[in-house]
Amino acid sequence: MPKNVVIVESPAKAQTIARFLGEDFEVKSSYGHIRDLPKKDFGVDITDNFKPTYGVPADKKKVATELKKAAKDREVWLATDEDREGEAIAWHVCQLLGLKPSEVKRIVFHEITEPAITAAIKSPRGIDHNLVDAQQARRVLDRLVGYELSPILWRKVKPGLSAGRVQSVAVRLIVEREREIRAHQPEASFKLVTILAKNDQQLSAELIDKIADRSTAKQLLEDLKNASFKVESVEQKPASRNPAAPFTTSTLQQAASSRLGFSVRQTMRLAQTLYEDGLITYMRTDSMTLADLALQATAKYIEASFGAKYYHHRQYQTKSRSAQEAHEAIRPTDINKTSAGGDERQHKLYELIWRRTVASQMAPAEIEKTEIKIAISNSSEILTAKGEVLKFDGFMKVYGGIKDDQLLPNVKVGDGLELVQATATETFSRPPVRYSEATLVKKLEELGIGRPSTYAPTISVVQDRGYIEKKDNDGKSVSAQQLSLINGQIEETTLEVIIGTDKNKLTPTDLAEVVTDFLTKFFASIVDFDFTARAEGQFDEIADGKKDWQQVIAAFYETFHPLISRSQQVSRAEAVKARELGEHPASGKPVIVRYGRFGPVLQLGQSPDPKDKTAQKPQFAPLPSGATMDDVTLEAALPMFELPRNVGQTEQGEAILAAIGPYGPYLKVDKKFISLKEHDPLTVSETEARQVIINQAEATRLKIIADFGQIKILNGPYGPYVTDGKKNARIPKNQVAKDLDEAAARTLLEKAPKSKFRTKKRRR
């Protein structure tokens, strides 16, 4: 029985370091934080100097028992990460095991290499209680903000909502970007591009400045008809480009998104598998540092594979202001393994990491840039042709990314050129682009908000709460004019261009706009982009022993809590920004849009005084499909009060109604409801409605494999299954669905395990 037990955070790490430590050491994992504030209760005693109550969460009970068993009568070594959270985990483990910090050995290492670990074992230290206190301050601050703010939203906006230091800023960024896009007015201008020739060789040259309007563009083309062109200058200058730093979590997420099209969550899942299989280093890191052994191996690999001139030693410094650097950068554990991974996507991600790591230690790419200026005989405007030639590929041999540029013909100053064609095309200024998952992560990291372990979960939570949706935007079509000068003739054409298209971009819901407005109005300091950065400054002072954590929190709470009290006085109506769209033509009553208890709603007539029992109640209706609270108009709103609408009859003479319910637009035929997906309930014709009804009947018929009354065998997205309306059972591989009789189906249902998963709450 080994006399030492080493506790680390991750089981995969435990496995690796066990190999280096030999028989005297058993290595166990805490699986992250082992104690935390309770989920159900507030867990912080405001009246007792913010004293936290810690406990072992339900999903950690098993680990806690195992750790206690393993630590009994052994020397305990705590090798959790060397950052605020890691130090706190070490302290919590002490508390769990009933050990005084002086009774354990605290060790740290940033690389999982044999030298790093043996060196660490030789120099144990104590637990840094200042650092633990900094973590407690962080934890308690987040609890105070999250658990005092969220209930305000439940009461003033909608139950189940949430707010927090990180998620509320993420939502705010997306809301503000959307508003910039809405406010954007595309400005038109003209871009002139010419093709010029010297003998058989052609080059493309353009006017750098945009041309203000069509008449100026046309005049310029008229001038070009009779102009001659002469090379005024040829400038060549060398340039070099350096490789990007090795991956951190956020840059990996960005590169995997842009190069491989992976979502942030997908990237992390794949990286986790590669890490567990020992193929890459830890994937949740903010460090760009490579271990010495890795640097040496990479140098050797580059020199052997590409030659010495491709090698260039580099050490990178992180720019992230919140970086804690408890780990290495993300790199392959064995640089000689050029490809690895269990499936296609793991393969691609591994290769991306490999390329980035190797490239980071390679020579810069050498480029020769050429710029040719061309004078026009009858105009003061200058045409410019730019070209780039790659002289030495350097790191681009493994991590490319340069666009092919034009190779310019050999011309010298004074050479005359012939005009082949000139085109002036109308272009429009672009609105800012919406955030993608990856660019949001980038922005959050720049602001120092969130950590490598929370980027992916934050993106999920803002979607789960109904604040943010991933959406494609079709953009809008605009007509652009184009004037072309070919063979001495000016031709005019009109092009249809689509601007503002988007795929998979983060778009705010009406709920996000309402909540963001509420929070920026009443909690401006909390959703301030610098709030986290300022708090981090305070945590650093606690870590340095210059401040007491409870005093820091007390000072914060003194300014924060009054905001809570004040916001409680606000009426719902004020919180949810009602807007009057106009007047209902028939009744003269106002039409209002606002965020109701169940979502955005149109209201016809003012809400009556609650004391006035005889007052007429206003009429309510949902927003038209595709409209938001911000862009809905009176014209679009009015027909919504006419629903449900009488569409006509089925061939059998049953009445068809169309309306919008809580689950979207639907048709109603003889008490049966059919969702309307393709058509609008306001405009759907009788013929279209009949077809939808027939299609629906056909789909149901295809879904049923066997129908025994209560028990049915159905085709589902995961294959055939048995159901009695309440419980479902999958059909074993060795049985054929359509051969089952009622008795067999019943047996399957009885044998099926009760679903452990709660059915997911519906989002609206």
Add this chain to the structure above:
DNA sequence: CAGTGAGCGAGCTTCCGCTTGACTT
């Protein structure tokens, strides 16, 4: 599954950061 809309009360929801694992209608 196909109405609701104010505010109160019962009892539910909620934060961030550290980690992995379960397994669907």
